Amino acid sequence: MNAHLLPFTDPRAAEASPPRRMVRGQGATVWDVDGHAFLDAVSGLWCASLGFAPSRLRDAAARQMDELAYYHSFMGRTCAVTDRLSRELTALLPAGLDHVLYGTSGSEAVEAAVKLARYWQAGRGRPGKTRVIARDGGYHGSLVTSAALTSMAYCHDGFHLPADAVIRVGRPHVLRDADPGEDEQAFAARLVAELEATILDEGPDTICAMIAEPAMGSGGVMLPPEGYWNGVQDVLRRHDILLIADEIITGFGRTGRWFGCQTYGIAPDMMTLAKQLTGAVFPLSAVAMTGRIRDGIADHAHGLGTLGHGVTYGGHPVGAAVALEALAMYREMDLESHVARMGAGLEAAMAPVRALPGVLDVRRVGLMMGVELAPGHAARAAAAAEDRGVLFRLIGDVLGIAPPYVTTDAEIARIGAVMADAVRQTARIPKAEPA
Ligand SMILES: Cc1ncc(COP(=O)(O)O)c(C=O)c1O
Structure with missing residues (x-):
C-alpha cells in the first residue's frame, strides 16, 4: 500500500x-x-x-541556496532577494496593486487575503463585515476558509467547514446557465442583478469581500460573458465590498495579458498569485493589494502593536530567486x-x-x-x-x-x-x- x-x-x-x-x-x-x-x-x-x-530556474535556485538558503521576513528582518522580487512584482502588477505579502501555496494566499480583508474592514470600524461572496464553480483552495470558498461539494463533505462565512452566487457559465434565448449580455446582466439582490438580502454590512477568478479554471474553464465584470465591480463598489481577484491560475500570461484582470478590465483591491509565479518549481504565493488596503492594514496593525500574521516560509529567498528568474524568462519571451x-x-x-x-x-x-x-x-x-x-x-x-x-x-x-x-x-x- x-x-x-x-x-x-x-x-x-x-x-x-x-x-x-x-x-x-x-x-x-x-x-x-x-x-x-x-x-x-x-x-x-x-x-x-x-x-x-x-534549467534556468534550477540554476537560480542553486545560486540562491549557495548564498542564503533560508531566512524569514518576521520581526524587522527580510531577505534582499525577496525585496527585489517585491519591487519587480509590484512594477509588473496592474496599476494600484503596489504591496505584497507572501505565502507558500495558493490556498494560503486565499486564506491570507480573506484575513486581511476582514482586518482592513475592522480597522476602519466595520468589524461586522466578515463574510465573503464566492461563486458556484469557483475553486479557491482546500484549507479551511479557502475550502469553504471553493464550491465543489467534495471539498466540503465531512470537513465541518465554516459555511456561514460564505455567501454563494451564480457562475458565469453561458452554455449551461443562460436561459433559452438569453444572449451573453442579458445573461451577464441577470447574474449581476442576482448578485446585488443577494447582497441586499444578506446585508451589505455583513460582507467584507467577494473572491473570484477572472476566468474560472478548475470549475471547468468558464469565461465571463461580455458586461459581466463591469457589472460586478459596479455592484461591489456601491455596497462597499472589496474585490479579491484570484489569479492563481490566470496570473502571468495564461489569459493573454500578464494578468487576467487586464484581460477583463478588472481593478481589484487584492489579488492572489501562486503557481506560475515560480513556474511551479518552488512553492511561493503572494497576496497583492492596493495602497489603500495596505495603509488601512498598517494603521490597524500599528494600533495593535504588530501585524499578527505570517508563515515561516513566506517570502522564502530561494522561491524569490526562482520567481525573479521566471519573470525574466517571461519578459524575454x-x-x-x-x-x-x-x-x-x-x-x-x-x-x-x-x-x-x-x-x-x-x-x-x-x-x-x-x-x-x-x-x-x-x-x-x-x-x-x-x-x-x-x-x-x-x-x-x-x-x-x-x-x-x-x-x-x-x-x-x-x-x-x-x-x-x-x-x-x-x-x-x-x-x-x-x-
Ligand atoms: C484559482 C485557484 N485558487 C486557489 C488555488 C489553490 O492553490 P493551491 O493548490 O496552491 O493551494 C487554486 C489551485 O488550483 C486555484 O486554481
Whole structure:
C-alpha cells in the first residue's frame, strides 16, 4: 500500500490501482517510472509554465541556496532577494496593486487575503463585515476558509467547514446557465442583478469581500460573458465590498495579458498569485493589494502593536530567486505576444475538434481552453488521450487545456490531433446504460 495519502484521490481505489509515479521531465513532457512519456497539456495543475525541468530556474535556485538558503521576513528582518522580487512584482502588477505579502501555496494566499480583508474592514470600524461572496464553480483552495470558498461539494463533505462565512452566487457559465434565448449580455446582466439582490438580502454590512477568478479554471474553464465584470465591480463598489481577484491560475500570461484582470478590465483591491509565479518549481504565493488596503492594514496593525500574521516560509529567498528568474524568462519571451501566438496555434489545432459529434463547446482565452463534451463522455476521452500519451484535465464534462509556454508547435498540433482521436473514439463507444 502507498504510504502517501494522496489528495483528490479515492484512497481505497488507489490501493487497487496505484498512482502513476513520475520520475523525469523535459519541456512539456513527463516520464513515468515505467518509461511511458506524457505530453502534459495542462502544465501539471495549470502551473508548470516553463516546463518540467527548466534549467534556468534550477540554476537560480542553486545560486540562491549557495548564498542564503533560508531566512524569514518576521520581526524587522527580510531577505534582499525577496525585496527585489517585491519591487519587480509590484512594477509588473496592474496599476494600484503596489504591496505584497507572501505565502507558500495558493490556498494560503486565499486564506491570507480573506484575513486581511476582514482586518482592513475592522480597522476602519466595520468589524461586522466578515463574510465573503464566492461563486458556484469557483475553486479557491482546500484549507479551511479557502475550502469553504471553493464550491465543489467534495471539498466540503465531512470537513465541518465554516459555511456561514460564505455567501454563494451564480457562475458565469453561458452554455449551461443562460436561459433559452438569453444572449451573453442579458445573461451577464441577470447574474449581476442576482448578485446585488443577494447582497441586499444578506446585508451589505455583513460582507467584507467577494473572491473570484477572472476566468474560472478548475470549475471547468468558464469565461465571463461580455458586461459581466463591469457589472460586478459596479455592484461591489456601491455596497462597499472589496474585490479579491484570484489569479492563481490566470496570473502571468495564461489569459493573454500578464494578468487576467487586464484581460477583463478588472481593478481589484487584492489579488492572489501562486503557481506560475515560480513556474511551479518552488512553492511561493503572494497576496497583492492596493495602497489603500495596505495603509488601512498598517494603521490597524500599528494600533495593535504588530501585524499578527505570517508563515515561516513566506517570502522564502530561494522561491524569490526562482520567481525573479521566471519573470525574466517571461519578459524575454515577450509573454503577451508569445501567448497570443501559441493561443492562435492551439485554436487552429483544435479547429477539427469543434465539428465532432459530442463536442458541445470549445472555449478559449489566451492559452487556456475548455472542451465541453456531451454528458458522460469526458472521462473516457481523457483516458483515451492518456493512452495516446497526452494528459488533459478532467473536470466533469470538460477537458481543460493549459499547456506550458515552452510547448512546441508540433506538440500543440499533437494536442489537437490526440483530442480529436480521443473524442472520436469516445463517441463510437456507446455510453453504458445504468443497470
Ligand atoms: C484559482 C485557484 N485558487 C486557489 C488555488 C489553490 O492553490 P493551491 O493548490 O496552491 O493551494 C487554486 C489551485 O488550483 C486555484 O486554481
